[in-house]
Amino acid sequence: MSIVDNPFFVLGLSPDASRIEIEREAQKLLGMLELAFEGAQSYDTPLGPQPRTAEAVRAAVAALRDPYRRLIAELWVRNAPPIRRTAPPAAHRAPVLTGLRRALGWRP
Numbered sequence: 001m002s003i004v005d006n007p008f009f010v011l012g013l014s015p016d017a018s019r020i021e022i023e024r025e026a027q028k029l030l031g032m033l034e035l036a037f038e039g040a041q042s043y044d045t046p047l048g049p050q051p052r053t054a055e056a057v058r059a060a061v062a063a064l065r066d067p068y069r070r071l072i073a074e075l076w077v078r079n080a081p082p083i084r085r086t087a088p089p090a091a092h093r094a095p096v097l098t099g100l101r102r103a104l105g106w107r108p
Contacts, residue, residue, distance in 0.1 A: 004045045007060035007070075008077040010052060012043055015074040019065075026061040030054055046081040 008015055011025050032040035033054050042049045063069040 003076060003080055004047055004050050005056065005059075006045070006077050006080070007063045007073045009043055009045045009050075009083075010056050010060040011064075015077050022061060022064050026057050029057050033057070044083045044085050046083055048084045048086060 003009075008017075011017075011022060011029065013022060013025055017025070029040055029052070033052065041052060043052045044050075063073060
């Protein structure tokens, strides 16, 4: 499990959510995804928005049903950096090193 596919981020819930709240939110999101609602197509993470799929929602619910996996997800989400609602700007992305292979002696 990585920070971007944390079940709480996928479902848009806090780690204090009850089992009933998790099930309700999952059913709501699955219905919204089926109807292609704009608000259900992505979710926010500390690394920026990620695409949400029905499979991701089902996997998130399955993970939160297991007490051990839920505990791990809670620890990750409680200690995660702040959520980003937009993709990181291009200036903060890793620079593209052109010609590096050639400079190191690699041949095409």
